[in-house]
Amino acid sequence: DTGVSQDPRHKITKRGQNVTFRCDPISEHNRLYWYRQTLGQGPEFLTYFQNEAQLEKSRLLSDRFSAERPKGSFSTLEIQRTEQGDSAMYLCASSLVPGAAFFGQGTRLTVV
Amino acid sequence: AQSVTQLGSHVSVSEGALVLLRCNYSSSVPPYLFWYVQYPNQGLQLLLKYTSAATLVKGINGFEAEFKKSETSFHLTKPSAHMSDAAEYFCAVSDQDSSASKIIFGSGTRLSIRP
Numbered sequence: 001d002t003g004v005s006q007d008p009r010h011k012i013t014k015r016g017q018n019v020t021f022r023c024d025p026i027s028e029h030n031r032l033y034w035y036r037q038t039l040g041q042g043p044e045f046l047t048y049f050q051n052e053a054q055l056e057k058s059r060l061l062s063d064r065f066s067a068e069r070p071k072g073s074f075s076t077l078e079i080q081r082t083e084q085g086d087s088a089m090y091l092c093a094s095s096l097v098p099g100a101a102f103f104g105q106g107t108r109l110t111v112v
Numbered sequence: 113a114q115s116v117t118q119l120g121s122h123v124s125v126s127e128g129a130l131v132l133l134r135c136n137y138s139s140s141v142p143p144y145l146f147w148y149v150q151y152p153n154q155g156l157q158l159l160l161k162y163t164s165a166a167t168l169v170k171g172i173n174g175f176e177a178e179f180k181k182s183e184t185s186f187h188l189t190k191p192s193a194h195m196s197d198a199a200e201y202f203c204a205v206s207d208q209d210s211s212a213s214k215i216i217f218g219s220g221t222r223l224s225i226r227p
Contacts (some may be wrong), residue, residue: 004155033215040121042202042217043156056214091156097163098213099144099206103156 004104006092012110013082020078021107025094032075033101034067035091043091049075082111114139116203118218126226131175131190133221135203138184145186146204146215147177156202162186164208173197198225 005024013019025032030051035043046065047057051072064082069075079086089108093101119134137143145162160171167179173196177188186203203218 031213035217040220042219045214045216048214093156093215098208099146099163099204099215100158100161101215102158103148105155 004092004094004102006090006104006107008107009105010108010110012112015084015111016081018078018080019082019109020076021090021092021109023075023077023092023094023104025074025092026096026102029094029096029102030072031095031098031101032069033093033095034075034077035093037089037091037106038087046077046090079109082109084111087111114143114205114207114216116145116205116216116218118201118203118221120221121219122222122224124224124226125193127195128192131188131193131197131223133188133201133203133223135177135186135188135218136184137186137203137205139205139207142208144206144208144213145177145179146206147171147175147186147188148202148204148217150200150202150220152199159188159201193223193225195225195227198223 007022032049034046037043047067049069064080067077089106091106093103095101115138117136147159148156149159160169162179170176175190202220206215
């Protein structure tokens with residue numbers, strides 16, 4: 001098992017374009033989290049899945065963000081009509097027990 | 113609502129000195145508490161976790177943390193700092209209710225080690 005895998009590692013996109021990121025969790029982990037991290041800040045919670053059910057979504061998240069986890073395996077995070085303020089590192093994590101999460105290396109998004 | 117506050121965005125200690133990184137939490141329900149470490153250009157790694165079994169928790173690389181309910185604190189310590197400990201450290205809290213277990217992170221403390 002190679003841990004949590006995220007793809008792509010880096011993404012540069014023009015403002016207004018849509019982007020999609022993929023996360024492959026550790027295979028037996030039923031919990032999956034998405035976070036956003038900007039320089040000098042802690043990870044900011046975006047959304048959380050238990051199996052295929054999206055149990056919580058941050059109220060800070062605009063309607064431009066959507067996440068799916070079909071069949072309770074991999075997950076995708078889509079950002080529509082990207083804005084410069086969306087530039088950040090997007091982190092995915094998975095866990096078997098509450099909180100003890102394993103993080104991927106992240107996807108760095110730059111909106112130009 | 114749950115939250116954590118990390119006191120001090122940057123801590124600098126000499127090699128061999130005591131490391132103390134402070135974290136206070138706020139939670140209306142019994143919490144799980146965690147410390148994560150992020151080395152430069154690497155992903156977040158779980159350092160240790162408190163899940164109500166024992167108040168003194170030992171983690172990797174010689175770190176430990178003590179849960180003090182009366183002080184709502186979960187400070188991270190290491191008796192003797194090593195150059196390889198230089199990293200960003202994040203305190204985090206989660207609800208013990210397994211159906212609502214998002215993890216809330218603090219803003220982080222950058223640890224620098226002086227030779």
